[in-house]
Amino acid sequence: MLKQIPMQVQLRRTAYLGGLLLGAMMAIASPSFAQEEMPMPHPSPAMEESVPGLTEPFFADVIVQGRPIFQVGSVGNLSARERAQIINRRLSSLRGQSETVDSITVQYNQAENYATLQVNNRVIMTVIQQDAEDFGVENAQVLANQWAEELNQAFDRPPLAIDVAQRLNATVRNLLQDAIGNLPSLVGALIVILLTWVLAIAVRRVAYSWAQKTEGDHSTELLISRLGYGAIWVVGWVIALGVLGLDFAALLGALGLTSVALGFSLKDVLSNYIAGVILLAVRPFRIGDQIAIGDYEGTVTEVQLRATTIKTYDGRLIYIPNQEVFSSSITNNTASPRRRTSVIVGIDYKADIDQAKAAILKALDELDLIEPSPAPEVLVQELAASTINLEIRFWVDSRRAEFLEMTSQGAQKIKEALEGANIEMPTEIYTLTFRNLPPSIQCSPPPG
Numbered sequence: 001m002l003k004q005i006p007m008q009v010q011l012r013r014t015a016y017l018g019g020l021l022l023g024a025m026m027a028i029a030s031p032s033f034a035q036e037e038m039p040m041p042h043p044s045p046a047m048e049e050s051v052p053g054l055t056e057p058f059f060a061d062v063i064v065q066g067r068p069i070f071q072v073g074s075v076g077n078l079s080a081r082e083r084a085q086i087i088n089r090r091l092s093s094l095r096g097q098s099e100t101v102d103s104i105t106v107q108y109n110q111a112e113n114y115a116t117l118q119v120n121n122r123v124i125m126t127v128i129q130q131d132a133e134d135f136g137v138e139n140a141q142v143l144a145n146q147w148a149e150e151l152n153q154a155f156d157r158p159p160l161a162i163d164v165a166q167r168l169n170a171t172v173r174n175l176l177q178d179a180i181g182n183l184p185s186l187v188g189a190l191i192v193i194l195l196t197w198v199l200a201i202a203v204r205r206v207a208y209s210w211a212q213k214t215e216g217d218h219s220t221e222l223l224i225s226r227l228g229y230g231a232i233w234v235v236g237w238v239i240a241l242g243v244l245g246l247d248f249a250a251l252l253g254a255l256g257l258t259s260v261a262l263g264f265s266l267k268d269v270l271s272n273y274i275a276g277v278i279l280l281a282v283r284p285f286r287i288g289d290q291i292a293i294g295d296y297e298g299t300v301t302e303v304q305l306r307a308t309t310i311k312t313y314d315g316r317l318i319y320i321p322n323q324e325v326f327s328s329s330i331t332n333n334t335a336s337p338r339r340r341t342s343v344i345v346g347i348d349y350k351a352d353i354d355q356a357k358a359a360i361l362k363a364l365d366e367l368d369l370i371e372p373s374p375a376p377e378v379l380v381q382e383l384a385a386s387t388i389n390l391e392i393r394f395w396v397d398s399r400r401a402e403f404l405e406m407t408s409q410g411a412q413k414i415k416e417a418l419e420g421a422n423i424e425m426p427t428e429i430y431t432l433t434f435r436n437l438p439p440s441i442q443c444s445p446p447p448g
Contacts (some may be wrong), residue, residue, distance in 0.1 A: 059134075060084035064091055064154040068169040070147055072125070073134045085127045092150075094119060104155075106146045108141040115144035117151070124151075171323035188243040196236025204229040223280035226305070268323070270307075275326035276305035285332050290400055292331040293320060313400060338371055339398035341407045344413055346387030350425040353380065353388065356423050360392055369406050371395035386428050 060080040061068035072087065074080045104124065108115040117124040127144040137143040179186070204301035207228040210220035280303060285291050289300050291310070298312035307319045333339065347356050357378040364376045376394035383389075392414055420423055 061170075061173075062087050062091070063170070064151065066167050067154075068173065069150050069154050073131060075128070075130070083299075090124050094124075104151050106141065106144045106148050108144065110141075113140055115140045117144060117148050129236065134169065182244075185244050189240040192236060192240040192243055196233060196240070198234070200229050200232040203232050222303075224276070227277075271323045272306045272321050275322035276303070276307075279303065279308070279322055280305075280328060284330050285335075288333070290333045290398075292333065293325055293328050296320060297331075334398045337398055338395045339403055340393055340395050341403060341410070342394075343392045343407065343411045343414055344381065344389055345392065345411075345418065346384060346389045346425055347418065348426050349386075349388060350389070351423045353390075355421060356390065356418060359417040359421040360390070360414050363413040364392070364394055364410060367406070367409060367413060369396060369402070370410065384428075386426055 002419055058080060059071040059073055060083065062070055062072060062084055063080050072080060072083050075083055075168065078086075102119050104117050104119055106115050113129050115127045117127070125147075127140045127147065132140050132143045135143060137146070204225045208221055208225035213223040285300055287300050287303060290298065291300060293310070296310055296312070296318050298310040298316075298318065300308065301311045301317070302309040303323070307321050308325050310318045310320060312318060346359075347353070360378050361376060364370055370376065371394070376392065376393055379391045379393070381389045383390040392410070394410060396403055396410075415425070
């Protein structure tokens with residue numbers, strides 16, 4: 001291979017010089033032709049001695065109507081991609097000028113061994129001997145005739161099925177070429193994502209274990225572990241995008257252009273997440289607490305970043321968005337282990353109030369589940385029309401089941417104690433006085 005390089009360089013040098021001479025002659029004969037001729041810069045010795053294609057693809061597609069027709073190689077200082085772009089631009093201009101394109105003809109210069117593809121004396125491209133050698137063809141004329149025929153067929157409108165198939169084929173080829181070219185970056189980004197996944201899981205476990213030892217609250221433990229997990233993923237994605245060649249700062253700038261639209265569309269979602277973080281950090285309630293939020297009351301079963309789940313006392317699950325929870329008044333019935341309840345009872349006006357109080361307090365002392373401190377108390381609440389209403393206050397377990405059960409037992413004991421002390425608990429009594437009654441319905445006074 002080392003002995004063949006000087007011969008190839010000589011052939012390419014001869015072809016370049018021939019192309020330049022032909023361009024100069026045509027420039028004198030026709031200025032318009034010279035304007036359309038493909039630029040052929042003088043090759044430098046450094047370019048001739050270098051091996052093309054190390055930083056650029058060896059060949060590039062010539063595209064008509066979105067599908068590749070054939071490929072061309074590099075010429076002088078022009079890479080294959082640059083050369084294909086010039087040809088594609090000229091072909092596109094032909095399609096833009098008219099729906100129908102005249103047949104492409106071949107002009108061959110036998111002395112210099114190169115050919116040009118033309119339409120109405122307008123040069124589309126130049127085919128040199130190096131192109132023929134690249135594709136294993138006898139000479140530039142034969143290759144130029146093949147390419148001209150392929151271009152003429154491409155400009156003819158194919159059937160719809162063939163056109164769709166060709167476009168799909170072109171798209172798949174371009175995707176494969178891009179994937180092969182970006183394969184190192186894709187592999188590197190994939191490795192970064194895998195490492196991020198492993199590290200994120202490890203950080204989540206470590207953060208959860210640390211939170212269990214320091215916080216003692218399941219909601220906060222979940223918050224710390226999830227925040228650590230998400231932070232590692234954010235850093236990992238930034239690094240992966242950098243490996244793919246994407247500028248993260250430019251990406252943020254592009255996102256900033258649409259930040260207003262995103263803000264309006266994601267306002268409710270983001271507000272729920274932010275409210276969830278605040279609720280998990282401030283902790284107005286914990287999992288297992290019995291709370292009342294607006295019209296909902298029940299036991300907290302789960303606190304997520306988006307919503308809080310409550311199980312009502314009749315067994316239903318309610319998902320309340322965190323934004324609504326954050327902006328509502330929250331009643332935490334189990335924030336304290338004890339809760340005060342009260343029972344109202346009415347006694348007769350003739351009854352001894354002190355005797356009634358003593359009987360009630362004695363009855364409550366017999367209930368073990370009533371808290372001894374603070375001690376139960378009996379207060380005169382109201383002097384009603386026919387009864388003296390007493391309010392009995394005592395403290396019980398704050399859990400709803402125990403609260404209702406002990407309130408019920410306390411009311412039962414109070415009734416039984418008052419009945420045992422012969423203290424009447426009359427119902428409401430109303431006295432009706434009639435005036436100016438007719439003599440026919442007036443009752444005579446009782447005798448004696």
